[in-house]
Amino acid sequence: MDKTHKQQYFSTELLSWYLRHRRDLPWRRSKNPYYIWISEVMLQQTRVDTVIPYFHRFVERFPTVQALAEAPEEDVLKLWEGLGYYSRARNLQGAVREVHERYEGTVPNTKAEISSLRGVGPYTAGAILSIAYNKPEPAVDGNVMRVLSRYFLIEEDIMKPKTRILMEKLAQKLIPEGTAGDFNQALMELGAMVCKPRSPICLTCPVMEHCAAREAGMEEELPIKKKAKPPRPEWRMAALIAGSGDHAGKVLIRQRPQEGLLARMWELPHTEVPFSYKEAQPSSAEAVPVLFDLLVEQLAEETIGVVPERWFMHAEHTFSHIHWDMQIVLCSMEPGVLPTDAGMLLPTHYQWVDSKAMEAYAFPNVFLKILNQYFASCSKK
Template sequence: MKYSLPEEFHVFGFARDLLEWYDSQKRDLPWRINRDPYRVWVSEIMLQQTRVETVKPYYMNFMEKFPTVRALAEAPEEDVLKAWEGLGYYSRVRNLQAAAREVQARYGGVVPDKPEEIRTLKGIGPYTAGAILSIAYEKPEPAVDGNVMRVFSRLLYLTDDIAKPAARIKIEQLVRQVIPEGRAGDFNQALMELGAMVCTPRSPHCLTCPVFDYCLARREGVQEELPNKGKAKPPRPVDLQVAVLLRDRQVLIHKRPEQGLLAGMWVFPMAEGDAWGEADQKELLAQGLLAQFGVEAEVLHSLGEVQHTFSHLQWNMRVWLCDWIDGQELPPSARFVSIEQLDEYTFPVAHHKIRPLLPRT
């Protein structure tokens, strides 16, 4: 289906006023130093589901370590994960490195500038493709993220449920009709900037909005009611018992499988299952240590509780101090390390939260 802009919407005036505002008000961000497609690509992957202020130092460090497609493609995965540590959603950086290897092999390290080529790369969806193509190559491609969907829902008084794919397709078509010739990258960034700084999710700053006069939702006084977004399914709670198992002033850690949640990350041993009382929880953890690692341990006392929420799961972790009693040879994925050595291993955010509870050795 072909979607068209409302007749009363002034395309030229809107693009002009938005770009004038962007030129004078845009934030000084490290990935805006130049339009190198690799730099743009890395920044867009980092910014997915992560705040700008959080990303800045990670981006600077990552680009220092892996300044080119080739550097990232040839780097050991463990080094790449370590540079990403703390950003979460580790599948993003795994896909980024896999795609960098493909770009190095197929395109000589040059990020492709054709939509049909760039969209085949792992981890690059319609938004990321549009951002790279427009910002780095000035291709008139839309880059529709949550900010842009919110802006256009209000701007054009769209009541579509933006959680549905059809709404994104519709907004992509509408944005494509507004992109000015020669400034596609700046226009897309201006829309994102407007959504982040002015047309915010709650209490949009309409009086300071540079495109106030074009907004159909504001004209009707319903800007705070949009966008229409279906309620997401709440994350499923999971109760976990976590072992801080000490032996000779060292703590047991293990590497998760290479597939699945937190793949390849280092964690403290965990046991999941029905255990309501403290005695049951201790028994569950002791049996888990024996089954997983061949370790007999005494579960001493609780060090505290930690919670971490993923998009689909909420981990409720009770952390226990455990004392090693006896054990067989550990599996290859597990080892005892000193608490000081933990910094050498890549831990997910969920288990970084556990580290302040560790006893001082």
């Protein structure tokens, strides 16, 4: 079988398989470019099952370009809470505002215009152009690179930008006339459902017969991929500061800086513990006073005077590049030190919240879990 026929066989069989087996996903029920856009941004680095409930809530609250463009950023961040990579949400809203103003609310349909939008890279541009507008542009994500590297036995490192370019050229050639949207989704669907990263289900694959990796017994070896560096460890001490008086039943939360990790999200006040404190790292209820002092000093710099009371819990959280090992300590406010409950002002990036008031602030999952556990333990008593 020559090269052209092998490609034609692949495209035809794959497309036919997709039309018979495609999942009924919320964003496949519409060709609204705005909905396709939202789904594609949410699906970056994120599984379908995770995205579905977020997608429903998001389009219900922001049904149009105008609705999202005019929404407060905190509302958008709150609806993204738990989904991760929060710059996606801020970039999406920024880009939607641009579409609202510059394109009168119509998502552009040219490669140059759509690629200029914040948060829209080569994959997302291709996905929107092909799925919403049926333009013959490739949409190469991890699924597609895995499928193509196996079927065509491509042994280039898929982490290299050059490999993605190569895959895009190949993927574009494979698109049958007039079927770009379905064909691109077919490639991704095969990668998600059949040609999986581990233990691919080759026996049900519509193109198994001519899969080069399968013929070579290499399907588990591909794609070739350089290993990522392990996350660097960090120790942290967080304070659960219980309010009294007017703030009884509430705890103090803090907003993170405008830029960087978890930008503008809310958290428990906390501090990094230098590794020089290795011996003192508390792993249980026997928290060490010197670490309490560290936390007290750190918060004092932000004019928050606290008194550590007792150890509450341990939490671990892994980002792609950092691993947090965190001890959480129950604290009370120090009487007579700013800010007190007697009407002194908190810094603006601090707030008192109870379980109900938390609904107005977006938290990373790690702090959400701690706070929920804390309020649950309070209501039990």
